[in-house]
Amino acid sequence: DAKTTQPPSMDCAEGRAANLPCNHSTISGNEYVYWYRQIHSQGPQYIIHGLKNNETNEMASLIITEDRKSSTLILPHATLRDTAVYYCIATQTGANNLFFGTGTRLTVIP
């Protein structure tokens, strides 16, 4: 799996968009970008994934740069319940080991 780099922490005002960056400059052509989050004392929760096109679901949007070296997870209207550690993972199809790294601790401020 390609190494990913994320800022250790971020703050976001409640109701505003939270934009969480991830750098994966060594990503290979068959590696997907996955985002999970872990709310305190819970198991990790899948958010979204993509290969090269931007993706959107009911939880978030994923913007992947054209060169695929970085991506941004967007929570369009952050709530207090979005406070969590967010993990960006670049991983090959066919592999099953998700390397979570240290993630970004997002704090949504009232």
Place this chain on the structure above:
Amino acid sequence: DAGVIQSPRHEVTEMGQEVTLRCKPISGHNSLFWYRQTMMRGLELLIYFNNNVPIDDSGMPEDRFSAKMPNASFSTLKIQPSEPRDSAVYFCASSQGHLALRDTQYFGPGTRLTVL
């Protein structure tokens, strides 16, 4: 759908005792994963099964750890004998994916193990 079910949620035991953690994956999922999370090492994959068969156990720390999946709806992770350094939160996850396809993993609530 009840999601991935783990038991117990909390376990406190003394060094040297046997510990058994249990997991029921989501019905219809054919891959099952055991992870361990500590402050020092973060989330680490211990072992995963596909169609009840262990595929990769390279993350299992040592012979004191063993995992079984006797059927599609049940798995155990056993530590014998337990040591204080085994204290961690142990997560079970399952997915629909098969060997050739990466798929979303759904995690259980975890078992918080404390070994005194």
